[in-house]
Amino acid sequence: MGDYPVRLTTKGRYAVTAMLDLAFHSQIKPVTLTDIAARQTISLSYLEQLFARLRRANMVKGTRGPGGGYMLANAAGDINIADIIAAVDEPLDATKCGGEANCQNEKACLTHDLWMGLSDQIRDYLKGITLGQLLEKHRVQEIAKRQDHDAHQVVELHRHSELVSSFNDLL
Amino acid sequence: MGDYPVRLTTKGRYAVTAMLDLAFHSQIKPVTLTDIAARQTISLSYLEQLFARLRRANMVKGTRGPGGGYMLANAAGDINIADIIAAVDEPLDATKCGGEANCQNEKACLTHDLWMGLSDQIRDYLKGITLGQLLEKHRVQEIAKRQDHDAHQVVELHRHSELVSSFNDLL
DNA sequence: ACTTAACCTAGCAAAATAGTCAACTTTTAT
DNA sequence: ATAAAAGTTGACTATTTTGCTAGGTTAAGT
Secondary structure, eight states: OOSSOOOBOHHHHHHHHHHHHHHHHOSSSOBOHHHHHHHHTOOHHHHHHHHHHHHHTTSEEEEOSTTOEEEESSOGGGOBHHHHHHHHSOOOOOOSSTTSTTOOOHHHHHHHHHHHHHHHHHHHHHHTOBHHHHHHHHHHHHHHHHHSTTOOOOOOSSOHHHHHHHHHHOO | OOSSOOOBOHHHHHHHHHHHHHHHHOSSSOBOHHHHHHHHTOOHHHHHHHHHHHHHTTSEEEEOSTTOEEEESSOGGGOBHHHHHHHHSOOOOOOSSTTSTTOOOHHHHHHHHHHHHHHHHHHHHHHTOBHHHHHHHHHHHHHHHHHHHHHHSOOOGGGGOHHHHHHHTOO
């Protein structure tokens, strides 16, 4: 599937966090990066860097002028986590053996293939999680919390059995 | 669950790759870091750094002297990917709002909680995948490939290397 | 004794991360 | 028309992480 392994870094976390903030607040009108920066304590200029990539990846739309700001390019339910992370992360192949048949060392490529397979698993998993799902789950959780103050309900998007089964189908 | 978010970096990939190599080759006798370094094209000293952490996390056992090397501390089926990554990665809390009730900004913590929930999901997912599973999956795939290969042409590649034969006899 | 290999320590260069600063352009309200 | 709000761009800096080099010490096998 993917040519390069998935990376889960603070950069991706910033991007997902910002996109979540955007999904949450841009329901009615565009949200400025200044607002997101203030809410999420991320520097404005760093956000600008991230959103430049997100815009180029067609994940957000910016409108200029007073009353402007950013909105999601698609419905929150159509934006998945894997795409957000891919948008802000450099490809950075890290194949080492070129990925071609030029790799003579079978053993070396063995673990490489295993890791790439695992990486694809994680990517598929993240592709199955959307901003909409996260918000919806949180909304449900909030309602539950309001109804039962002490009930600490764990957010569970996918069932674990689903993950394992999808894992078993691959490789 | 976890106090800090999961990170999927090249460091973690190196660790998992090395552990996979170890799981694959240390069935009979200990494996030296020099061997792993050669096979996986990772520098010996970097491996030493990683294995120092893995050893402190009780994931591998080292034996000194000639004929020594590293072995898995537990069965490959009992070592999961999440623990390997956690062992080599710095905690680095990145909570920003302390995780306590001292965070006055509800909206800021909203996305923070959402990300932490997602992070826990990923961790659970990785906890469900063991080195043993990865090796087993690969073995099944290899056997299938070999059978397919044998069906088309008679095997003559045994002489090619002891790599293939030793590979097929494992697990 | 000698060798092998784990184990330890310090330092270092390159890269990635996170952020700053400044000078823009475009849109829109007045 | 003009000013304000907001996005756009590029260059620049500081810090951290990464991956590695070089040098040791310690334990165990021959």
